[in-house]
Amino acid sequence: MGRVPCCEKNGVKKGPWTPEEDQKLIDYIQKHGYGNWRTLPKNAGLQRCGKSCRLRWTNYLRPDIKRGRFSLEEEESIIQLHSILGNKWSTIASHLPGRTDNEIKNYWNTHIKKKLLRMGIDPITHSPRLDLLYISSILNSSLYANSSNFNIQSLLGMQPIENTDLLKLASSLLLSQQCKDQNLCPQNYQCNPQILNHIQSHVQYQNLVQQVPYTEMVEPNMMNPYMPSFTDLSSQQHSVLNDWHRNNGTSLSTIAEENIPQLLSSYNYSNYSTDNQNLMDPPLSETTTLHSNNNSNQNLSFASVLSTPSSSPTQLNSSSTFINGSITEDERESYGSSNMTKFEIPKILDVNEFM
DNA sequence: AAGTGACTCAACCGCAAAAGG
DNA sequence: GCCTTTTGCGGTTGAGTCACT
Incomplete structure (x- = not known):
């Protein structure tokens, strides 16, 4: 395994x-520790560079290294952490005892990434790959509709999408976005129920990856159309939070996860309007009842989307499908054994450290 | 059994940040 | 404050292994 030496200069192997x-x-290292990697190889009688020694020690020889398959919990943790941190492998590794950044990076690239892609989820943004769905929708509905030997999903490495409804709703989503961009959206725009189902599915996915305090959203804007980050809040929303902060004697950065949804839901976000408006906000906030809340007429706001974690009183339909309703055996291996609506943050995760 | 392509993962490379002088 | 050295990180590589034909 590994790479063949490209050269052996200065006797360094x-x-x-x-x-x-x-x-x-x-x-x-057992005798002297690993203070100076530069001088270590010479002192240890190794014809290696310090960098190579450090890497070998941290990735392989360290006594606390855990080897073997990643557990389901570890995999879920990686997905969650990646949705928050991106490719910060060392930070992710610091929350998975016994795992190295290299190991996690490899596991992500060889397993998780592919799995998410197969599920039609962008592994970078952790959002549905609407771009591909849109292309697929166009191709499926027009020129190549009857062509059995053309399949954009397979070309793009996606799992075949047999549910044509999903393709339609992807089109609807994009069309509604285009409509909105051009101010063509009618005031009484009725959101396609299929879109709602899709969003429900997506929210379920977000339940999996977003079970973290909202304060975590401050750092990386996750580019998720349904999950605006804390920094995406309007000034009015910030104002509400600041009021809360003043009343409770805390800083915004210390607002507990369970408090924010409650806080936000007390505010009517139908007024929410910014240039970078949420993809689905206008139609949804006006007409839809995404959640089976006790208030069936409650406006859908991103606050209610945000409040989907298990701590929320809002319960998603547990029979809702995941993206297109067909979870493969492979995916079941990862997600099937854990009820996504009941998913909880592993204890090893202390997300406050990210701040 | 042999050939082939996909997959895995240890190790390398280059860059940036941190530390030291 | 500047320069040099050291350390750490993320991306990439490629030999070995596996699975399939």
């Missing part, structure tokens, strides 16, 4: 480590 080299490194 590269490539795979031998058991003898490993033993030398272990012996030296």
